[in-house]
Amino acid sequence: MTVTRDEVLAALKSVTNPVTGTDLIASDIVRALTVEDGKVRFVMEVDPAHGKAMEPVRQQAVAEVEKLAGAGNVNALLTAHSQPKPPPDLKIGRHATPQKGPQKVPGVKAIIGIASGKGGVGKSTVSANLAVALAAMGKSVGMLDADVYGPSQPRMLGVSGRPASPDGKTILPLRNHGVTMMSIGLMTKEDEAVVWRGPMLMGALQQMLGQVQWGNLDVLVVDLPPGTGDVQMTLCQKAEVDGMIVVSTPQDVALLDARKALDMCRKMDTKVLGMIENMSTYICPNCGHEAHIFGHGGARADAERLGLPFLGEIPLNLDIRVAGDGGAPIVAAQPDSPQAAAFRNVAQRLIDDGVV
Secondary structure, eight states: OOOOHHHHHHHHHTSBOTTTSSBTTTTTOEEEEEEETTEEEEEEEEOGGGHHHHHHHHHHHHHHHHHHHOTTOEEEEEEEOSSOOOOOOOOTTOOOOOOSSOBOOTTBSOEEEEEOSSSSSOHHHHHHHHHHHHHHTTOOEEEEEOOSSSOOHHHHTTOOSOOBOSSSSOBBOEEETTEEEEEGGGTSOTTOOOOOOHHHHHHHHHHHHHTBOOOSBSEEEEEOOSSSSHHHHHHHHHBOOOEEEEEEOSSHHHHHHHHHHHHHHHHTTOOEEEEEEOSOOEEOTTTOOEEOBTBSSHHHHHHHHHTOOEEEEOOOOHHHHHHHHTTSOHHHHSTTSHHHHHHHHHHHHHHHTTOO
């Protein structure tokens, strides 16, 4: 029986928290919600004074979600900390702190930035699927959502809840689909705007690189915002980046901006690992006709002209979009599909080239 993250959230909203009088989602006690392979898992974090009173509520929540996922497919834990943990020290307005040149992130073997010259080319979709594909191939993978103004990785990777902090400084990331993930989107409400100037962005990125307890990772994938501004510069100046992957659609307007992203890498003395052409071709699901809605082959041609690796083509496909919106990237949701194979081929190329 298939169930989506939105359906689970709706079911949890039907359960009332007797302490607050609001539903479980509104009372902000649901943590680490994951929906994967028909299994639903979540944690209810409550005040220790109300621990016993909340056990029947946990049972009710499980019963409501089992109506969707089926009996035995829901696992919910009730936790109560003896003392409230301080929130992560990610204060709005903090500026980047000085350091001597780019530094390694402790425990992280390689850092790969996923960049684009403009928005709307599917960079975040590529980032999420590439991370999940590498994890499925046995790599230890982290995802840093550095698109501060438009963080989308919490939704795409099906991660909810706020990161914990044992000491008010160290931030404990969340995990799903085999990927350890941190995003500003986990620190704010889903529809809340982040209104920061450049120095705040730079400080936040530096904190997510240095304060997050990433553990031992083979690769940290960084989903960058579009453009060539503060976040891209800060990443290259503060961390030892092994290379950038530039994502573009085939159309001329997107390629013009992709070339600016490539030029940024040159000016920042950062290696370009290759280019990916997203939305490369569209296959009609009814008749099988192939159409090139945004053109075709533009990114490959640019890569060949500039002497850069061309890492592959990703089709324009409804299933890719639906999977990402549902919190399970196509590589996880439909691992045997041709669309998932396109992302796996890129991941395998990175492994074969010794990048990861």
